[in-house]
Amino acid sequence: xxxxxxxxxxxxxxxxxxxxxxxxxxxxxxxxxxxxxxxxxxxxxxxxxxxxxxxxxxxxxxxxxxxxxxxxxxxxxxxxxxxxxxxxxxxxxxxxxxxxxxxxxxxxxxxxxxxxxxxxxxxxxxxxxxxxxxxxxxxxxxxxxxxxxxxxxxxxxxxxxxxxxxxxxxxxxxxxxxxxxxxxxxxxxxxxxxxxxxxxxxxxxxxxxxxxxxxxxxxxxxxxxxxxxxxxxxx
Amino acid sequence: xxxxxxxxxxxxxxxxxxxxxxxxxxxxxxxxxxxxxxxxxxxxxxxxxxxxxxxxxxxxxxxxxxxxxxxxxxxxxxxxxxxxxxxxxxxxxxxxxxxxxxxxxxxxxxxxxxxxxxxxxxxxxxxxxxxxxxxxxxxxxxxxxxxxxxxxxxxxxxxxxxxxxxxxxxxxxxxxxxxxxxxxxxxxxxxxxxxxxxxxxxxxxxxxxxxxxxxxx
Numbered sequence: 414x415x416x417x418x419x420x421x422x423x424x425x426x427x428x429x430x431x432x433x434x435x436x437x438x439x440x441x442x443x444x445x446x447x448x449x450x451x452x453x454x455x456x457x458x459x460x461x462x463x464x465x466x467x468x469x470x471x472x473x474x475x476x477x478x479x480x481x482x483x484x485x486x487x488x489x490x491x492x493x494x495x496x497x498x499x500x501x502x503x504x505x506x507x508x509x510x511x512x513x514x515x516x517x518x519x520x521x522x523x524x525x526x527x528x529x530x531x532x533x534x535x536x537x538x539x540x541x542x543x544x545x546x547x548x549x550x551x552x553x554x555x556x557x558x559x560x561x562x563x564x565x566x567x568x569x570x571x572x573x574x575x576x577x578x579x580x581x582x583x584x585x586x587x588x589x590x591x592x593x594x595x596x597x598x599x600x601x602x603x604x605x606x607x608x609x610x611x612x613x614x615x616x617x618x619x620x621x622x623x624x625x626x627x628x629x630x631x632x633x634x635x636x637x638x639x640x641x642x643x644x645x646x647x648x
Numbered sequence: 649x650x651x652x653x654x655x656x657x658x659x660x661x662x663x664x665x666x667x668x669x670x671x672x673x674x675x676x677x678x679x680x681x682x683x684x685x686x687x688x689x690x691x692x693x694x695x696x697x698x699x700x701x702x703x704x705x706x707x708x709x710x711x712x713x714x715x716x717x718x719x720x721x722x723x724x725x726x727x728x729x730x731x732x733x734x735x736x737x738x739x740x741x742x743x744x745x746x747x748x749x750x751x752x753x754x755x756x757x758x759x760x761x762x763x764x765x766x767x768x769x770x771x772x773x774x775x776x777x778x779x780x781x782x783x784x785x786x787x788x789x790x791x792x793x794x795x796x797x798x799x800x801x802x803x804x805x806x807x808x809x810x811x812x813x814x815x816x817x818x819x820x821x822x823x824x825x826x827x828x829x830x831x832x833x834x835x836x837x838x839x840x841x842x843x844x845x846x847x848x849x850x851x852x853x854x855x856x857x858x859x860x861x862x863x864x865x
Contacts, residue, residue, distance in 0.1 A: 490772050490775070491774040493772070511770065511773060513774075514732070514736065514778060515732075516778065533781075534781040539811065581729075584693070584712065638714070640720055641720050642705065642708075
């Protein structure tokens with residue numbers, strides 16, 4: 414068995430340098446690699462291009478790297494709910510590339526699947542299609558989109574083992590599996606890190622071959638962005 | 649005239665048994681509260697769940713279980729979780745039977761604009777462009793006019809587009825309209841709303857064919 418275990422978030426983020434393109438799993442604040450983000454903040458690397466569906470919120474998630482001025486460019490599908498982001502975008506400090514969510518997912522998947530480009534109908538006839546090759550398939554126009562190219566992918570899983578196999582929980586899976594496949598170096602932080610043989614091979618979501626470094630996160634805040642509940646009736 | 653719940657209730661009448669449905673943020677989310685008796689549907693949320701249930705009971709929220717609006721939710725019996733590529737795979741390959749979303753503008757040939765207002769902070773399109781580019785059955789839930797009283801049903805959209813020629817039906821506080829052959833076809837009026845009121849609020853080409861019935865809620 415090939416082991417992927419590293420000691421902690423500091424060791425896991427070794428080798429990240431200024432100007433790199435890096436992926437972060439998660440949707441909103443759900444399933445984000447919060448321990449790796451904290452370590453990258455400590456490393457104070459700058460000018461990062463970040464591929465992530467969202468950009469965190471003020472003071473949490475990628476908001477922590479934004480407020481520390483470590484991000485040059487965000488590639489996302491939706492970036493609301495973040496004042497620091499808005500400030501930096503309006504001042505021109507931060508470049509933003511907004512792309513459709515399914516295209517974002519597929520550009521990650523393609524990167525991990527060895528597919529350099531693909532055609533999708535999403536965005537045809539909109540400004541997203543500007544400058545892109547258009548081809549008609551089955552009578553319908555599609556635009557050419559390219560696979561991403563990321564030096565690092567930081568993902569978060571629920572359970573992992575020393576071989577790097579990952580299992581996610583609930584909707585915290587989101588972009589994590591495709592990003593795990595796409596990273597040249599994929600770093601997985603997990604809530605539970607188990608010996609090989611502890612996880613059922615039938616239940617693995619991401620095979621360990623895609624994971625280069627795995628560690629147990631010190632602390633998971635798992636902040637909830639929109640707490641919506643049903644009130645219990647009191648009789 | 650309908651309120652937001654009324655719009656949602658009318659759209660819920662479009663649900664058919666065994667439909668997989670994607671509901672957008674805002675009024676569309678309310679559609680889940682009005683599923684007609686005897687109809688079984690499953691709701692998909694594009695962040696990665698099929699079989700989405702109602703909000704959790706207080707104290708049972710799970711940070712790992714949210715919908716595309718980032719709200720805490722529950723999973724019903726028979727639910728499944730999946731990654732974002734799989735999620736948009738089921739959207740693009742038209743496994744989802746009905747998509748309901750909000751809009752800033754809709755044109756008479758079914759174009760939709762709902763993600764960007766030039767000069768204002770742009771938050772992004774999220775999954776809207778993928779949804780409208782592929783879904784067969786797109787229903788827009790929105791108010792007939794904007795805050796300044798201008799029609800949102802136009803000959804052509806003035807805002808940056810989300811998708812071309814994709815909207816099949818629009819339900820507003822005033823009316824239900826089908827879009828075909830480059831026009832809005834009025835098919836129902838909201839309770840107490842006259843055809844003239846709808847005409848006055850619709851800037852795009854509106855076809856009124858015979859007596860237009862009042863909708864039944």
